[in-house]
Amino acid sequence: MSDVCTSPFCNAGWGELLSHMSPYGFANFGIAFGLGFSVVGAAWGIWLTGSSLVGAAVKAPRIRSKNLISVIFCEATAIYGVIMAIILANKIKKPDEESYQLPENWDFPGFYYAGYGMFSAGLSVGLTNIASGVSVGIAGSSCALADAQDASLFVKILIVEIFASALGIFGIIVGIIESNACNFPIAALDNGN
Amino acid sequence: MDVGKLVAVIGDEDTVSGFLLAGVGHRTADSTNFLIVKTDTKLQQVEEAFLNFSQRDDVGIILINQHIANDIRHVLKDYTQTIPTVLEIPSKEHPYDPEQDYIMQRVNMYLGGGN
Amino acid sequence: MSEVPPTRMNQQVFKGKKKAAESGHKLLKKKADALKVKFRDYAKMIAETKGTMSTDATTAFFSLTQAEYAAGNFKQKVAEGTLTARVRVGAGIDNVAGVKLPVFTIYETGGPADNQSLGLIGGGKKVVQVRERFTVFLSQLIKLASLQTSFVTLDEAMKVTNRRVNALENVTIPKIQNVLDYIDRELDELEREDFTRLKLVQGKKEEVTVNVSDATNKMSKLDINQDKDITATFDAQDDEDVVF
Amino acid sequence: MSTPKGPHGGLSDFNIHHGFIEALIRGMRCSFLKDADYHHITQCENLEDVKLNLSETDYADAVADMTVLTPSDLQAAAIKKLVTEFKYVRTQAVEPLATFLDFITYEYMIENIMLLLKGALSGRDINELLAQCHPLGMFKDSTMRSIPTFEPNAKGFADLYQTVLVDTPVGPYFAMFLQESSNAMGGEVRNVIEEVEIEIIKSSLIKYWIEDFTQYVEKLGGETAEIMGDLLKVRADTNAINITLNSFGTPLNEPAMRASDRKRLYPAVGHLYPSGTSMLTDVATEEELGRVLSLFPQYASIWGVHAAGSDKSIDDAFYERDVMSLELAFESQMHFGVFYAYVKLKEQEIRNLVWITECILQAQKDEINKFVPVFSFHAPWRASASKAR
Numbered sequence: 001m002s003d004v005c006t007s008p009f010c011n012a013g014w015g016e017l018l019s020h021m022s023p024y025g026f027a028n029f030g031i032a033f034g035l036g037f038s039v040v041g042a043a044w045g046i047w048l049t050g051s052s053l054v055g056a057a058v059k060a061p062r063i064r065s066k067n068l069i070s071v072i073f074c075e076a077t078a079i080y081g082v083i084m085a086i087i088l089a090n091k092i093k094k095p096d097e098e099s100y101q102l103p104e105n106w107d108f109p110g111f112y113y114a115g116y117g118m119f120s121a122g123l124s125v126g127l128t129n130i131a132s133g134v135s136v137g138i139a140g141s142s143c144a145l146a147d148a149q150d151a152s153l154f155v156k157i158l159i160v161e162i163f164a165s166a167l168g169i170f171g172i173i174v175g176i177i178e179s180n181a182c183n184f185p186i187a188a189l190d191n192g193n
Numbered sequence: 194m195d196v197g198k199l200v201a202v203i204g205d206e207d208t209v210s211g212f213l214l215a216g217v218g219h220r221t222a223d224s225t226n227f228l229i230v231k232t233d234t235k236l237q238q239v240e241e242a243f244l245n246f247s248q249r250d251d252v253g254i255i256l257i258n259q260h261i262a263n264d265i266r267h268v269l270k271d272y273t274q275t276i277p278t279v280l281e282i283p284s285k286e287h288p289y290d291p292e293q294d295y296i297m298q299r300v301n302m303y304l305g306g307g308n
Numbered sequence: 309m310s311e312v313p314p315t316r317m318n319q320q321v322f323k324g325k326k327k328a329a330e331s332g333h334k335l336l337k338k339k340a341d342a343l344k345v346k347f348r349d350y351a352k353m354i355a356e357t358k359g360t361m362s363t364d365a366t367t368a369f370f371s372l373t374q375a376e377y378a379a380g381n382f383k384q385k386v387a388e389g390t391l392t393a394r395v396r397v398g399a400g401i402d403n404v405a406g407v408k409l410p411v412f413t414i415y416e417t418g419g420p421a422d423n424q425s426l427g428l429i430g431g432g433k434k435v436v437q438v439r440e441r442f443t444v445f446l447s448q449l450i451k452l453a454s455l456q457t458s459f460v461t462l463d464e465a466m467k468v469t470n471r472r473v474n475a476l477e478n479v480t481i482p483k484i485q486n487v488l489d490y491i492d493r494e495l496d497e498l499e500r501e502d503f504t505r506l507k508l509v510q511g512k513k514e515e516v517t518v519n520v521s522d523a524t525n526k527m528s529k530l531d532i533n534q535d536k537d538i539t540a541t542f543d544a545q546d547d548e549d550v551v552f
Numbered sequence: 553m554s555t556p557k558g559p560h561g562g563l564s565d566f567n568i569h570h571g572f573i574e575a576l577i578r579g580m581r582c583s584f585l586k587d588a589d590y591h592h593i594t595q596c597e598n599l600e601d602v603k604l605n606l607s608e609t610d611y612a613d614a615v616a617d618m619t620v621l622t623p624s625d626l627q628a629a630a631i632k633k634l635v636t637e638f639k640y641v642r643t644q645a646v647e648p649l650a651t652f653l654d655f656i657t658y659e660y661m662i663e664n665i666m667l668l669l670k671g672a673l674s675g676r677d678i679n680e681l682l683a684q685c686h687p688l689g690m691f692k693d694s695t696m697r698s699i700p701t702f703e704p705n706a707k708g709f710a711d712l713y714q715t716v717l718v719d720t721p722v723g724p725y726f727a728m729f730l731q732e733s734s735n736a737m738g739g740e741v742r743n744v745i746e747e748v749e750i751e752i753i754k755s756s757l758i759k760y761w762i763e764d765f766t767q768y769v770e771k772l773g774g775e776t777a778e779i780m781g782d783l784l785k786v787r788a789d790t791n792a793i794n795i796t797l798n799s800f801g802t803p804l805n806e807p808a809m810r811a812s813d814r815k816r817l818y819p820a821v822g823h824l825y826p827s828g829t830s831m832l833t834d835v836a837t838e839e840e841l842g843r844v845l846s847l848f849p850q851y852a853s854i855w856g857v858h859a860a861g862s863d864k865s866i867d868d869a870f871y872e873r874d875v876m877s878l879e880l881a882f883e884s885q886m887h888f889g890v891f892y893a894y895v896k897l898k899e900q901e902i903r904n905l906v907w908i909t910e911c912i913l914q915a916q917k918d919e920i921n922k923f924v925p926v927f928s929f930h931a932p933w934r935a936s937a938s939k940a941r
Contacts, residue, residue: 047571055572060582138563145578145579
């Protein structure tokens, strides 16, 4: 680092980058991550379950419709993401008055809070749903294999799957609570009132 | 040439393998003293092997599975030499049936008639 | 029989023949009996050995199954590679009542076994067991082979002996007997012929002497009475004896 | 904490490549005969009944077109069925599973190559020999087609080795063996093959195979290395113990041969390697072998079975242990061990079927239950475990 940038327009680092990003940007990234990661989790899970399900069904065709429930569980993680994305998307509100610059008395703390809050809500839903999706997938894959051997094992492993699926619900609950406090200011604060 | 005569075996894979393990097998450059009879072995081959063994002077005993002996009974009937001796033995799939053994027929006739 | 001249000489010869035939018959009969006893023994032994053989065979084959279970499919390997017979049979000879019976004896060359390391990776002990079981089975079979050969040979010998006995009993001896009878008859006939001839000769001789004495009497006395006396001395009944 | 992972993936991405195929092989696990099936079959009076009973199991198709069921036909049909299944799995497999599956077949290829070489040497008809080969260890079609074209004499035989067999997957093992023995014997290929007993060559090749396979499995890492590695180690140990035990009474046990020839047959992997195998080298009697094995708890009990001299042989004990560890391979998911386990367990099942049918055929009812059932609830280790619970 021989030549340190001293110009005022120079990027001072990650801190500046993040603080200079628009809260709207954060909020929308939150939605994108929330939905995207959830769908990745679901897809991953379906892949894990699906391949095992198809393979095991060659010799034990009876499992094929019963074990679709594992696929549905995986699908559920995607649905969590979609729900969360819709909730978050509804919370993004643009300012009433269009202007090039936000007024001085704009509720900047609330504004940033909403942006970061929705970003992390989206991210927490997305990441938990990846984890949940993969874990449901693995459990579902084992469920298919176990069911193919012994039909009585199906319900037992299904319970394991439900627990795995619950991981995603934790994420969505926390995400909803987190995003509840996030309100994008739509107008400047009333000075003096 | 070693002393003593050989024991020749005509039989299914189990029988021949067993006797080979017991040590009767003898393979020289151009001949063996056993024949493994499989389902696709032709009757003619069996007949030839039998005639071959019976004419060799280094063979003392010919062991033959009973069910195979039944197949070449027409050849065995004409066989009158004392040495090599033809001995019919049971096989795994076909338990020994004294009724079919020519010698046993004689023995039974004799013992039955004598008593 | 007619070709035999019925002479005293021949009678003696045939008497000797008969005696020989009879003693031969007796001996052969004895031999036949001995063979029969032996034959029975062999038959019984064969029946017994065949019985034990089939159980031996079962255990032998079953040991093979066991080995296959333990060592996998090794049968096809058994017939591969160089093989030298380790077990051979020696042929001896046993003598029963003058009949030579071939006897097989198991004879091990003592050479190393072929394919010794069969079942090296697993099941070797079972393969060894198969070797043992089949060796037992084989020795049993070799015993049986001796018995069976002896049985057949004895059977043949017995047939020959019996044929001879029967031939002596039913053909030879009666034939000799017939010849002897014929010779006897002929000799008797000859004897009787001789006797008659002798008698005739005697009669003729006496006639001659009577005639001679008659002639001398006639010549000496010439007396008719004397003639009567002479006829009286010849008893009529005495004469009948000579009349045939 | 991270799950051990190899190029074939771990818990979360194994299924992407191998999920279907693993599920398939696990689905095939259903086809193993159940305790009830074994029970029914062992109750049969004749082979007709066995056939009838088998037609209610997975073997229905295999026995359907048999007019008369004989043990050897049943064995052939069952192996054919196994090979069909295996081929099906093999065609679906992608790397690195494909190579793993090929490794499984090399064992049978070794068997076949030995049969072909030895048979060709003693002047047998090569087509007849090909018919006797294990179908799982068949070479490529082009190789198979070219084998019968060689003349059954010394020259043709050398050609066969140099042009065809060297290129087969097991060729390298063979080359290794030849190199090792020609150093000792200084002879040519032909001499080595003629003079060394077929079983010894086979044992050496199997040893190289186990070592190579272990190396490959180690490279795969993860669960596979753990489970399959253990199976192979146990296999290596089993071979070492068996070779030692079965060499008693053969020339291999002579003091000079022990260090030179017998030691060469011990695989350089396994729980016994290296301290155990070096001790085994000096073993000359069963007692000594027992003393060595008593140092290894997992083999001490198996040796105990042999030493007790009951009617259970050491082979049975090994089979029982193998079946147990192979079954345990099924307890874990997302590794390759199941494929090996499946083939080996099926082999055991075929052995069982042959055993049962042979017993019925030879009227040995007392012996009929002396087999090692696969996935049986009555297996000794399961029974004792459930008792302890």
